[in-house]
Amino acid sequence: xxxxxxxxxxxxxxxxxxxAGCGSMAPTTSASLQVGGALDRPAKYAVSELSSxxxxxxxxxxxxxxxxxxxxxxxxxLWQLLDGSGIRTDGAKxxxxxxxxxxATGADGYRAVFSLGEINPAFGNQQSxxxxxxxxxxxxxxxxxxxxxxRVTAPxxxxxxxxxxxxxxxxxxxxxxxxxxxxxxxxTAVAVSxxxxxxxxxxxxxxxxxxxxxxxxxxxxxxxxxxxTLLHGTTGIKVDPTVKNASMAMYVVATxxxxxxxxxxxxxxxxxFGNKMALVAYSVxxxxxxxxxxxxxxxxxxxxxxxSVSNLAAIEVLASPRAAP
Ligand SMILES: Nc1nc2c(c(=O)[nH]1)N[C@H]1C(S)=C(S)[C@@H](COP(=O)(O)O)O[C@H]1N2
Ligand SMILES: [Mo]
Numbered sequence: 001x002x003x004x005x006x007x008x009x010x011x012x013x014x015x016x017x018x019x020a021g022c023g024s025m026a027p028t029t030s031a032s033l034q035v036g037g038a039l040d041r042p043a044k045y046a047v048s049e050l051s052s053x054x055x056x057x058x059x060x061x062x063x064x065x066x067x068x069x070x071x072x073x074x075x076x077x078l079w080q081l082l083d084g085s086g087i088r089t090d091g092a093k094x095x096x097x098x099x100x101x102x103x104a105t106g107a108d109g110y111r112a113v114f115s116l117g118e119i120n121p122a123f124g125n126q127q128s129x130x131x132x133x134x135x136x137x138x139x140x141x142x143x144x145x146x147x148x149x150x151r152v153t154a155p156x157x158x159x160x161x162x163x164x165x166x167x168x169x170x171x172x173x174x175x176x177x178x179x180x181x182x183x184x185x186x187x188t189a190v191a192v193s194x195x196x197x198x199x200x201x202x203x204x205x206x207x208x209x210x211x212x213x214x215x216x217x218x219x220x221x222x223x224x225x226x227x228x229t230l231l232h233g234t235t236g237i238k239v240d241p242t243v244k245n246a247s248m249a250m251y252v253v254a255t256x257x258x259x260x261x262x263x264x265x266x267x268x269x270x271x272x273f274g275n276k277m278a279l280v281a282y283s284v285x286x287x288x289x290x291x292x293x294x295x296x297x298x299x300x301x302x303x304x305x306x307x308s309v310s311n312l313a314a315i316e317v318l319a320s321p322r323a324a325p
Pocket of ligand 1: 106
């Protein structure tokens with residue numbers, strides 16, 4: 001069906017729904033959003049409740065199976081929705097908040113992960129919205145039946161894989177990390193485990209043998225190996241081939257020798273999606289990292305360096321489990 005007539009139909013359906021007193025003509029797709037998980041105030045939001053929250057208009061571009069997409073979405077901030085629901089953390093530990101991820105699920109079971117650090121304005125500052133409308137030819141109309149009534153946006157992603165349509169649930173979870181710190185102190189190797197083809201441990205010589213990349217953060221130039229290259233190109237990432245875009249529901253946990261943890265979504269660093277360069281750095285301004293260990297995770301685009309895990313000891317690749325843990 002033509003996109004315009006589709007939208008017109010949705011408009012009519014909404015109008016009829018309103019007249020019927022929200023009875024029989026409710027759209028078959030999810031007309032509410034379950035916001036839950038590790039929150040003080042989990043809640044179910046009707047589309048009307050979401051659209052009465054502070055609104056942002058956002059122009060996005062991404063590619064999909066239907067070609068190049070450009071949309072002007074109207075929605076409410078995903079971060080503010082979660083933050084306003086009371087993000088429950090273990091004490092005031094920054095590491096605890098950065099060891100979290102947000103799972104977006106569509107009515108069809110399609111899933112995508114954002115790391116909590118990614119959408120936190122103080123860290124990744126990626127401004128995902130829960131969109132409920134779109135500006136088409138200068139008019140604001142509800143999202144159509146194929147992508148709405150709600151859709152999460154992933155501004156900056158090259159492909160549309162994290163733009164979960166028919167959004168039904170947002171869940172905040174602690175990472176499923178299994179690895180513990182090694183008691184602190186200077187790290188001497190980085191162990192890669194989890195959903196990889198070949199679990200491997202990298203020492204300094206192994207990292208230095210790989211193609212190097214440098215990035216300057218706050219005036220310091222870090223040199224190391226691209227986290228994506230290390231995973232995708234070296235250990236391999238084990239992805240469930242039976243699930244559409246299974247890697248969009250996967251993430252990486254970096255753990256320091258002291259047990260400090262930070263989550264990065266695979267979609268965040270995948271060159272086809274977020275394309276963010278994260279580095280497993282082993283030198284700064286040409287010198288060893290010293291007290292920061294043999295290696296340190298560096299996430300250059302972040303506002304604060306909370307995800308730059310020093311004394312990096314472990315990297316896990318994890319798939320978000322389907323059922324809540
Ligand atoms: N619920 C749901 N959302 C989804 C998908 C899906 O299968 N189910 N596919 C994703 C993929 S792979 C892409 S590329 C885009 C396609 O967006 P478009 O239909 O607006 O082009 O939606 C994403 N959102
Ligand atoms: Mo896609």
